[in-house]
Amino acid sequence: MQEINDPSVVAEVTAAVRRYEQALFTNDTATMNELFWNAPHTLRFGPTENLYGHDAIVAFRSARKPGNLCRRERHFVVTAFGRNFATANVEYSQGDPERIGRMSHTWVRFPEGWRIAGAHVSFMENAAS
Numbered sequence: 451m452q453e454i455n456d457p458s459v460v461a462e463v464t465a466a467v468r469r470y471e472q473a474l475f476t477n478d479t480a481t482m483n484e485l486f487w488n489a490p491h492t493l494r495f496g497p498t499e500n501l502y503g504h505d506a507i508v509a510f511r512s513a514r515k516p517g518n519l520c521r522r523e524r525h526f527v528v529t530a531f532g533r534n535f536a537t538a539n540v541e542y543s544q545g546d547p548e549r550i551g552r553m554s555h556t557w558v559r560f561p562e563g564w565r566i567a568g569a570h571v572s573f574m575e576n577a578a579s
Contacts, residue, residue, distance in 0.1 A: 460528050475519050477516045477519075482511055483504075486507050489503070494510075537554065538553075555568070556569075
């Protein structure tokens, strides 16, 4: 049976997520693009877009105006399945009036390191705390 939440794997994925978030907050598109798996199978569903393939994600990033991405983290959960697969989920609040946002990533270990194979970002409308 595969191990769930090996501490070393959780630490690696946590570091990768934090690196991604730092790139997001500073609009470091090169790092964000690096951390998404460079494949046509990669996807990112956002609040206003559905992106299929690394090329579409890169194009979106290069055209996007980032605005104010400051947010307050509410919950952060990494779950590792074996040594090469993990999910990361972040719940956060953002804006005025405050909205509850969610970011979910599927991370896979490739020879070049941990990469996001799938991502979903959304906001809850009229969320209960």
